[in-house]
Amino acid sequence: MRTCLIVDDSRVIRKVARRILEDLGFDVAEAADGAEALAWCRTTMPEVVLLDWNMPVMNGLEFLRGLRMEPGGAAPKVVFCTVENELGAIREALESGADEYIMKPFDSEIIAAKFAQAGLA
Amino acid sequence: MKPEDRELVAQLCAARSGQKVDPAKDYLIETRLGAVARREGFDSIGDLMTGLRAQREDRLIWAIVEAMAAGDTSFFRDRTPFDHFREVQAPELARRRGEQPIRIWSAACSTGQEVHSLAMLVDDMAGQWPDARFELFGSDLSERALEKAQSGLYTQFEVQRGLPIRSLVRHFEKVDDMWVISPQLRQSIRWRRLNLIGDLSRVRGFDLIFCRNVIGGMIEPARQRLVENLAAALNPGGQVVFGVDEDPVAGAEPLRQVEGAPGLFALSATDRAAA
Numbered sequence: 039m040r041t042c043l044i045v046d047d048s049r050v051i052r053k054v055a056r057r058i059l060e061d062l063g064f065d066v067a068e069a070a071d072g073a074e075a076l077a078w079c080r081t082t083m084p085e086v087v088l089l090d091w092n093m094p095v096m097n098g099l100e101f102l103r104g105l106r107m108e109p110g111g112a113a114p115k116v117v118f119c120t121v122e123n124e125l126g127a128i129r130e131a132l133e134s135g136a137d138e139y140i141m142k143p144f145d146s147e148i149i150a151a152k153f154a155q156a157g158l159a
Numbered sequence: 160m161k162p163e164d165r166e167l168v169a170q171l172c173a174a175r176s177g178q179k180v181d182p183a184k185d186y187l188i189e190t191r192l193g194a195v196a197r198r199e200g201f202d203s204i205g206d207l208m209t210g211l212r213a214q215r216e217d218r219l220i221w222a223i224v225e226a227m228a229a230g231d232t233s234f235f236r237d238r239t240p241f242d243h244f245r246e247v248q249a250p251e252l253a254r255r256r257g258e259q260p261i262r263i264w265s266a267a268c269s270t271g272q273e274v275h276s277l278a279m280l281v282d283d284m285a286g287q288w289p290d291a292r293f294e295l296f297g298s299d300l301s302e303r304a305l306e307k308a309q310s311g312l313y314t315q316f317e318v319q320r321g322l323p324i325r326s327l328v329r330h331f332e333k334v335d336d337m338w339v340i341s342p343q344l345r346q347s348i349r350w351r352r353l354n355l356i357g358d359l360s361r362v363r364g365f366d367l368i369f370c371r372n373v374i375g376g377m378i379e380p381a382r383q384r385l386v387e388n389l390a391a392a393l394n395p396g397g398q399v400v401f402g403v404d405e406d407p408v409a410g411a412e413p414l415r416q417v418e419g420a421p422g423l424f425a426l427s428a429t430d431r432a433a434a
Contacts, residue, residue, distance in 0.1 A: 128324060128327070141315055151319070151321055152319070
């Protein structure tokens with residue numbers, strides 16, 4: 039089964055996203071910050087990462103840059119899912135290697151559409 | 160809302176726009192007409208219908224018909240027709256039309272997402288055929304939908320339904336909490352209010368017409384009228400894109416389905432010869 043790693047410091051967001059992603063057929067793993075997520079990826083590289091931006095310890099952008107440096111780290115699709123909704127932030131995320139970008143709040147329709155656009159349909 | 164009022168709404172929609180409205184769908188009708196009543200200064204939908212029966216004012220009838228016709232839409236909706244446009248139709252038209260304008264009509268464009276999606280694709284492909292001149296047109300029955308379409312302003316929710324993030328970054332600016340499509344794209348589209356079952360004798364010369372998710376919601380005589388109007392508006396070799404699940408022409412005339420392309424129809428051979 040395809041694996042999606044949800045990286046978000048909000049337990050509620052992780053729970054909501056997990057339900058949506060499981061409905062889309064993903065096997066879901068969770069991490070509460072970038073450092074935890076990076077450690078997880080070093081063990082098992084997921085197919086896709088749903089990534090928050092603002093988190094303690096290591097933020098989403100730092101995680102993404104770190105992930106892309108890891109062996110096999112270019113492979114996962116990374117979909118940001120964040121309250122950051124300015125063009126500058128979106129551009130920075132794309133330039134850092136993000137594949138798609140969701141501005142919170144989100145719903146199942148938006149996640150499904152964005153995953154399809156990232157080639158994950 | 161009284162059953163006879165819902166019946167009247169259904170009759171008006173059938174007569175004016177050919178739209179099939181089920182009088183039993185009270186929630187849908189009341190949701191749509193509640194907004195009309197507020198906008199027109201009535202205290203309730205009941206008052207709106209009483210006012211309508213008393214005066215039969217044309218403007219009020221159209222406000223009701225337009226409200227009932229409002230459809231759901233999103234950027235690159237159903238994706239496949241846009242992929243087909245980018246990969247097959249646009250290159251073929253660019254080759255065939257040379258320096259002649261390539262005219263594309265989004266016939267029921269609602270709030271503009273479909274024709275703006277086409278405008279983005281055309282802009283993205285601009286360098287591929289330097290001589291090609293694409294002309295885009297958007298029309299809808301609803302004046303209010305057209306106003307929004309022309310403004311090019313969309314909510315965060317709307318730009319996340321179907322629009323790839325790179326297209327958002329390339330073609331939109333953020334204005335407060337809204338997103339606005341670039342002036343260049345907005346100004347590349349010509350807009351007009353049109354009733355697709357009305358007199359369209361001056362609407363001619365299109366190479367490609369998008370008319371998706373309209374005909375499936377129409378009563379029978381209106382469906383035929385719509386097909387005739389669209390066929391008459393096509394250039395020789397032109398095509399109409401209906402919804403993928405729509406079967407618009409039971410008798411196949413004057414359009415025929417293009418094999419292997421669900422929802423895609425072209426002028427039948429005899430009409431093409433006559434055109």
